[in-house]
Amino acid sequence: MPLITPDLMRRFDIPGPRYTSYPTADRFLPDPEGRVLKQALEVRAAEAALPMSLYVHVPFCESVCYYCACNKVITKDHTKVQDYLRYLEREIHQVSHHLVGPTGRLSPVSQLHFGGGSPTFLSDEELTALVQLLRSRFEFVEGAEYSIEIDPRTVNATRLAHVRALGFNRVSFGVQDFDPQVQLAVHRVQPYEQVETLMAQARALRFDSINVDLIYGLPHQSQASFTRTLEQVAALRPDRIALYAYAHLPARFKPQRRIDAAHLPGADLKLGMLDMAIETFLEQGYDYIGMDHFSLPQDLLAQVKREGRLQRNFQGYHTNAGSDLVGFGVSAISQVGRAYSQNLKTLTEYYAAIDAGRLPVDRGLTLTEDDLIRREVIMSLMCQGGIDFHALEQRYAIDVSTYFEDALMRIREFEQFDLVRRTATGLQVSKAGWFFVRAISMAFDKYLWLHSDHQRFSKVL
Ligand code: SF4
Incomplete structure (x- = not known):
């Protein structure tokens, strides 16, 4: 029996980020x-x-x-x-x-x-x-x-x-x-x-x-x-x-x-x-x-x-x-502490910034407390295939059921198809769920839901 069925594909093979960073x-x-x-x-x-x-x-x-x-x-x-x-x-x-x-x-x-x-x-x-x-x-x-x-x-x-x-x-x-x-x-x-x-x-x-x-x-x-x-x-x-x-x-x-x-x-x-x-x-x-x-x-x-x-x-x-x-060089991305930064993407821009005595940076972001919390959830899902909500609650002094009320609603459909399960302490992705872990993680991505723009990404499978 294949792990991924055509029905699962139809429902959950949606466009979404690869989450090499969050945001x-x-x-x-x-x-x-x-x-x-x-x-x-x-x-x-x-x-x-x-x-x-x-x-x-x-x-x-x-x-x-x-x-x-x-x-x-x-x-x-x-x-x-x-x-x-x-x-x-x-x-x-x-x-x-x-x-x-x-x-x-x-x-x-x-x-x-x-x-x-x-x-x-x-x-x-x-x-x-x-x-x-x-x-x-x-x-x-x-x-x-x-x-x-x-x-x-x-x-x-x-x-x-x-x-x-x-x-x-x-x-x-x-x-x-x-x-x-x-x-x-x-x-x-x-x-x-x-x-x-x-x-x-x-x-x-x-x-x-x-x-x-x-x-x-x-x-x-x-x-x-x-x-x-x-x-x-x-x-x-x-x-x-x-x-x-x-x-x-x-x-x-x-x-x-x-x-x-x-x-x-x-x-x-x-x-x-x-x-x-x-x-x-x-x-x-x-x-x-x-x-x-x-x-x-x-x-x-x-x-x-x-x-x-x-x-x-x-x-x-x-x-x-x-x-x-x-990261060094054109388009390289750095992840330092609670910040991300990306270099300029063309050689001309990259050389010009260095000639002007500037760091050749294009864009950056300092993460808010909310970004840090969501990053921890998404990276834990992507890497460990699960998340311990108790530990998260203690670390950030939040109540997960209210803080993530919307996200927990969104993952219900994944639970119905046994792609993710609730455990005594948090969430656990199933064997088949691993292949849709990007889609599951998207439930916790505040920016996607604010801007409704996930269509720009490639499909998760
Ligand atoms: S063209 Fe793209 S895929 Fe091909 S070697 Fe260069 S970077 Fe890699």
Whole structure:
């Protein structure tokens, strides 16, 4: 019996945020002076907080994938990188200046993530320069996590060895689908053998964790073709798998206009692919982490999930409890204390702000007490699949039944279909409910109900 039935899909597969933050990034307010970020960084510096995480956005890609919804710059001109690195250096100096505490030191870094775009657009020398720059400014804790997104088309064994030698201990390969026809239709051709070889090399280099990203709902995918892709992925045995649904929003994302909607799989087929993927990965011994993530039981992500310590931020699920995230580069988002801040999205704006001596910030938000309470509920649902209302009541001195009267009404329908259950202390999402956890979380999102604007988002499955 499949976990997700067509009836559940019809009722609950609705558009909604992915909740990598609450409030979601579209609720941030204009902050051209970067005041929100500055204040949050200075509060953090004064409090000598826990180690922090860093994110660096590298926006460049050589060619466009038609499904892409990322902030990127498509170019074959690699000389652009030099300018970008110079500006990154200036931004890192600006930001770290606000992070110096009373002892004159910066708090240490426990996680570093390079994302994009394609971080491996950078040459080996440029990657080295960027890592050295960060190390010259920040102190990394012993055993810090270094992770990097890798486009398999841009690396070989030598490059992978270089990445490992730089200290990266986690890699994420963008695979999406192995079927040649699907790869052609999305303009991302990377044969299975290429990824298989890289995975073997990554294992030999003893990366701590190897992730593979997949997408279902792409043009020309069929039950048979996706079954083959799943078998091939299972044979590679990555430590983590992220399985995303393709959201066709060509009005918002220009590259998607090159995808012929007539070739996209219908809702039933998408559901069939999702079901099959879940069955395959569970049978293969993967733990279900949440929403669209699976991991081998011995991987840190699964361990942290078992211990109830899973976290979520702009990179999705992560393991660093209570850690602030400081982002560098175009469009990068920071989450520091009770503030969020997002950088300017184009290179021109980003460079101009730094030249003017400003933090290259576009928007930001300092969370209210109500935002903090709702964030705790939504993140607990998204990460733990439940919420302890008693603990929440004590922490914030609220009465949940009145404070969340509307939200509790909204989740009644989910309760009727056994997607979420009331427990003695709070709420618990069921096995099937995990796949609709975004929709369940939406019940607690004040902004969605104030503005009735959830149609802008992709569907939850
Ligand atoms: S999907 Fe990744 S590699 Fe492809 S264009 Fe977008 S950012 Fe670049």
